[in-house]
Amino acid sequence: MKIGFGISRTAGRIATFWLLLRLFGPLEVPAQSSNADLLLLNAHVVTMNEKQPSAQAIAIRGGRILWVGNTEEAERLYPRPAHAMDLHGATVLPGIIDAHAHLINLGQSLVRLNLKDIPTEKEIIERVKQRAASTAPDEWILGWGWDEGKWASHYPTKEALSAATPNNPVFLVGLHTFAAWANQRALELADIDKNTKDPENGKILRDEKTREPTGILLNRAQDLVARHIPPMTLAQTKRAMQLAASECVRNGLTSVDEARVTPLMVQAFHELVRDGQMPLRVYAMLDGADKDLVERWLKRGPEIDPHHQLTVRAFKLFADGALGSRGAALLEPYSDAPQTQGIMTTPESEVYSLTRRALEAGFQLCTHAIGDAANRAVLNAYEQAEKEVPNAHDPRLRIEHAQVLAPEDIPRFAKLGVIASMQPTHCTSDMAWAEQRLGPERVKYAYAWRSVKDSGAHLPLSSDFPGETLNPFYGIYAAITRQDPQGNPPGGWHPEQRLTREEALRGYTLEAAYGEFQENNKGSLEKDKLADLTVVSKDITKIPPAEILSVQVLKTFVGGKVVYDLGAHQ
Numbered sequence: 001m002k003i004g005f006g007i008s009r010t011a012g013r014i015a016t017f018w019l020l021l022r023l024f025g026p027l028e029v030p031a032q033s034s035n036a037d038l039l040l041l042n043a044h045v046v047t048m049n050e051k052q053p054s055a056q057a058i059a060i061r062g063g064r065i066l067w068v069g070n071t072e073e074a075e076r077l078y079p080r081p082a083h084a085m086d087l088h089g090a091t092v093l094p095g096i097i098d099a100h101a102h103l104i105n106l107g108q109s110l111v112r113l114n115l116k117d118i119p120t121e122k123e124i125i126e127r128v129k130q131r132a133a134s135t136a137p138d139e140w141i142l143g144w145g146w147d148e149g150k151w152a153s154h155y156p157t158k159e160a161l162s163a164a165t166p167n168n169p170v171f172l173v174g175l176h177t178f179a180a181w182a183n184q185r186a187l188e189l190a191d192i193d194k195n196t197k198d199p200e201n202g203k204i205l206r207d208e209k210t211r212e213p214t215g216i217l218l219n220r221a222q223d224l225v226a227r228h229i230p231p232m233t234l235a236q237t238k239r240a241m242q243l244a245a246s247e248c249v250r251n252g253l254t255s256v257d258e259a260r261v262t263p264l265m266v267q268a269f270h271e272l273v274r275d276g277q278m279p280l281r282v283y284a285m286l287d288g289a290d291k292d293l294v295e296r297w298l299k300r301g302p303e304i305d306p307h308h309q310l311t312v313r314a315f316k317l318f319a320d321g322a323l324g325s326r327g328a329a330l331l332e333p334y335s336d337a338p339q340t341q342g343i344m345t346t347p348e349s350e351v352y353s354l355t356r357r358a359l360e361a362g363f364q365l366c367t368h369a370i371g372d373a374a375n376r377a378v379l380n381a382y383e384q385a386e387k388e389v390p391n392a393h394d395p396r397l398r399i400e401h402a403q404v405l406a407p408e409d410i411p412r413f414a415k416l417g418v419i420a421s422m423q424p425t426h427c428t429s430d431m432a433w434a435e436q437r438l439g440p441e442r443v444k445y446a447y448a449w450r451s452v453k454d455s456g457a458h459l460p461l462s463s464d465f466p467g468e469t470l471n472p473f474y475g476i477y478a479a480i481t482r483q484d485p486q487g488n489p490p491g492g493w494h495p496e497q498r499l500t501r502e503e504a505l506r507g508y509t510l511e512a513a514y515g516e517f518q519e520n521n522k523g524s525l526e527k528d529k530l531a532d533l534t535v536v537s538k539d540i541t542k543i544p545p546a547e548i549l550s551v552q553v554l555k556t557f558v559g560g561k562v563v564y565d566l567g568a569h570q
């Protein structure tokens, strides 16, 4: 439905007026009949709309874009907007969409006490004490980041920590996760005392005289405590999501596709959206491995939000593991471990059966596939399911990562209408060792965005945060350079697979919107689309690639509302 064409009599009259204008008059908007809630002026607008690639001004009403054009015309057409904002030449991009991410994990890392770079035991204990003051008794205090490498010759002990926090179990994991520092409450809850034996591959550090545990647990001994940490509550989940969402809008993101959603997360998202506490739009992929969740949603059908805040219409499956740990399923053995080919974590038959049922019920499937064998199996499963459900309307089945592909499988994406949802920074994080795993031939079709794009497939781009940075400009930089942030290797790693800037930006806007069935509402700045905008300090279509890394997000708008403003944070 278009804004202003509602069912009220006034709206009816406006509609008639419009019709008359279309029939008899020049198609020009009379200023008085279409006032704007917000007018953005003097900007450099990159619209991603081929018919009008650039502009200087945007008029917004009712959360949507009313008009796009130049500043002079804007002032003439909308002389009395409710608000006007001079953007002083800043660049406005369509709101950036991260097509594959994990708000929940980012949130968890933000909820934990961050102890990185805090130099002394005393200061760390002070931070923990402060946190304890705002934490309910018996609730766990979790932290991370003290440097177990640097402190290895003089590890801290539980004594001062326990004295400072007698009412809360405390568990502080080291920077590299090889050691953890626990207080007495945590050790008691885990039944660790001087009689506890060291587990396999782990060590409980002990006082030389009394044999009492000192509070430092090395390697697998950390599990003895970690397994007593209760799962997150609804309140904690909501808090984590909110913290993550704030980080997202600070980085210019306006929508995120959450790539595995549990029942608790669905509830958290629903409540946050209901209470107006979720600043960005969320596209949820339900955990396809949770059988109860799957059955419930297949019966209930997709939930497509008319306000585009929270949409639940996809399932997420994992076909295999990761390349680094050699869990990715390959067609031929690993080049650096000839005895292994990785492993399928969901067999092709199961991917097929859920896809078929999902298509029948109007859901999308998004399947994680890294290795060429996993990608082939998922393509086979999708092909068969699409054949069996010929009346499935617009399936848009997705493969998440599509990281290593057999060259003969690449054209199948476009042929089957399968979306390749890829992550540019995965390439630049893995490029140091990817060839060891794959050898010189297979690596040519790893992270092969150019080949995938040229085959005609849809190519949404994303970060997969928090494993990688959520800053989308690092992703755009990686996509167009195939270099790390220091500019290595010179010329780029397999530079024949680079994307152009326009293609990379398209991946984070229109293509990502397509991946969530939203290309008519999001992804470009044109009339009637949602007023989701990312305002940045530099024109990323022109500056040297290295400068893209230092682009600052000035403002983020979702539905015409400012959800982040750098000016307000300075």
Ligand SMILES: [Zn+2]
Pocket: 100, 101, 102, 259, 464
């Ligand atoms: Zn992921």
